[in-house]
Amino acid sequence: MRIAMIGTGYVGLVSGICFSDFGHDVTCVDRDTTKIDRLKAGDVPIYEPGLEDLMARNVAAGRLDFTSDLAAAVAAADAVFIAVGTPTRRGDGHADLTFVMAATREIAAALTGYTVVVTKSTVPVGTNAAVAALLRETAPDADFDVASNPEFLREGAAIEDFMRPDRVVVGIESARARDVMQTIYRPLSLRDAPIMFTDLASAEMIKYAANAFLATKISFINEIAALCERVGADVKQVSKGMGMDGRIGPKFLHAGPGYGGSCFPKDTRALARIGQEHAVPQRIVETVIEVNEAVKRRMVDKIFNMLGTPSGKRVAILGVTFKPDTDDMREAPSLTIVPALVGAGAEVRVTDPQGRSEGEHMLPGVSWHDDAYAAAEGADAVVLLTEWNEFRALDLTRLRHVMRGTKIADLRNIYRPDELQNSGFTYTSVG
Numbered sequence: 001m002r003i004a005m006i007g008t009g010y011v012g013l014v015s016g017i018c019f020s021d022f023g024h025d026v027t028c029v030d031r032d033t034t035k036i037d038r039l040k041a042g043d044v045p046i047y048e049p050g051l052e053d054l055m056a057r058n059v060a061a062g063r064l065d066f067t068s069d070l071a072a073a074v075a076a077a078d079a080v081f082i083a084v085g086t087p088t089r090r091g092d093g094h095a096d097l098t099f100v101m102a103a104t105r106e107i108a109a110a111l112t113g114y115t116v117v118v119t120k121s122t123v124p125v126g127t128n129a130a131v132a133a134l135l136r137e138t139a140p141d142a143d144f145d146v147a148s149n150p151e152f153l154r155e156g157a158a159i160e161d162f163m164r165p166d167r168v169v170v171g172i173e174s175a176r177a178r179d180v181m182q183t184i185y186r187p188l189s190l191r192d193a194p195i196m197f198t199d200l201a202s203a204e205m206i207k208y209a210a211n212a213f214l215a216t217k218i219s220f221i222n223e224i225a226a227l228c229e230r231v232g233a234d235v236k237q238v239s240k241g242m243g244m245d246g247r248i249g250p251k252f253l254h255a256g257p258g259y260g261g262s263c264f265p266k267d268t269r270a271l272a273r274i275g276q277e278h279a280v281p282q283r284i285v286e287t288v289i290e291v292n293e294a295v296k297r298r299m300v301d302k303i304f305n306m307l308g309t310p311s312g313k314r315v316a317i318l319g320v321t322f323k324p325d326t327d328d329m330r331e332a333p334s335l336t337i338v339p340a341l342v343g344a345g346a347e348v349r350v351t352d353p354q355g356r357s358e359g360e361h362m363l364p365g366v367s368w369h370d371d372a373y374a375a376a377e378g379a380d381a382v383v384l385l386t387e388w389n390e391f392r393a394l395d396l397t398r399l400r401h402v403m404r405g406t407k408i409a410d411l412r413n414i415y416r417p418d419e420l421q422n423s424g425f426t427y428t429s430v431g
């Protein structure tokens with residue numbers, strides 16, 4: 001198949017590269033010519049394990065290229081994927097569809113021959129119908145169908161998630177579109193990955209509902225963690241016991257400092273907004289959002305209590321990205337916790353394997369260090385905020401030696417209390 005992928009953000013770039021690895025001819029399109037030049041030079045603008053090699057391999061095989069010439073890419077394509085950003089709209093929490101509609105207009109003007117226009121961006125219910133209407137209005141004679149194909153990949157595990165998905169969801173309205181999408185995903189159906197064909201609106205809703213449900217699991221266990229601290233239970237034991245129930249499952253039950261990233265915060269807000277608009281308020285989702293904000297504030301209180309008074313204290317922060325294996329700081333809990341510490345007069349020293357490039361702009365008033373030991377030099381306390389692998393097996397004797405104090409707040413529960421207490425640390429964790 002000849003595929004045009006409009007937008008080279010996380011979803012567009014990973015999907016485009018993986019589709020070319022399936023053997024399809026893929027052209028990734030972006031209006032940002034600097035980005036296209038970097039990609040043409042083999043430079044991947046995001047940190048994602050394995051992506052650069054996979055890109056190089058498919059470029060070398062002649063199956064993958066990059067351009068800012070949307071019209072040419074669309075004219076040559078059997079399927080055009082819209083994978084542009086749908087950020088939160090200022091003021092109302094709705095998904096901003098400006099880029100989706102702008103891309104749709106440009107696509108309409110370039111449609112040649114039968115084409116399936118597929119929305120891969122996360123979009124509110126009804127957007128595909130609006131895309132179809134705009135295409136029809138702009139190019140009344142064009143031969144096309146629309147399809148919805150939400151993406152469920154996680155940052156840091158994107159290639160694995162794309163290549164071995166739990167399922168692929170495709171919303172379609174015609175047998176022709178179904179045939180094209182079936183051909184595009186044939187390599188996955190050969191691996192027995194279920195391809196679920198459904199209607200457009202249901203496909204759009206599956207994406208929001210799935211993300212909101214995962215966020216609900218996290219907010220739920222984070223609230224249980226707070227209660228565990230009061231009643232003397234251990235949230236790790238609780239989530240283990242809960243997760244053994246096949247109806248609940250162990251995944252996404254790790255208590256911590258709150259969820260972040262480019263998806264859960266944005267998608268829960270958009271879903272809450274959709275509910276309000278249709279006079280069917282999504283109260284659970286609205287509460288999930290509130291709880292997540294409260295969890296981050298609770299982490300600040302937890303650290304302040306551990307420090308006594310933050311003012312004049314030296315605090316080392318291990319990890320600031322919203323989760324490990326990504327350089328992404330979007331809506332990371334660190335964006336609440338670190339400014340609170342700096343604002344209270346603490347000296348904050350930060351280390352993160354990949355977060356510095358974004359973090360330097362988003363976290364003023366801190367100093368950056370190459371590793372945990374350098375950050376902890378002379379520190380009164382260490383706060384473990386992102387569970388990067390390199391923080392999982394720290395040399396506790398060496399850490400104790402470089403620090404001035406003995407306090408550790410493990411906000412990802414990756415250490416056992418006894419481990420740290422035996423090394424002379426005062427240990428605080430979540431739940």
Ligand SMILES: O=c1ccn([C@@H]2O[C@H](COP(=O)(O)OP(=O)(O)O[C@H]3OC[C@@H](O)[C@H](O)[C@H]3O)[C@@H](O)[C@H]2O)c(=O)[nH]1
Nearest residue numbers: 151152153154155252253254256259260261263322323
């Ligand atoms: O048990 C958990 C799991 C996750 N989290 C937190 O939840 C946040 C989201 O983690 P994810 O791994 O889901 O991150 P991502 O944002 O990359 O992916 C998420 O959004 C995009 C969708 O396509 C993915 O399917 C969805 O998982 C992170 O801040 C993570 O630290 C927990 O606090 N506890």
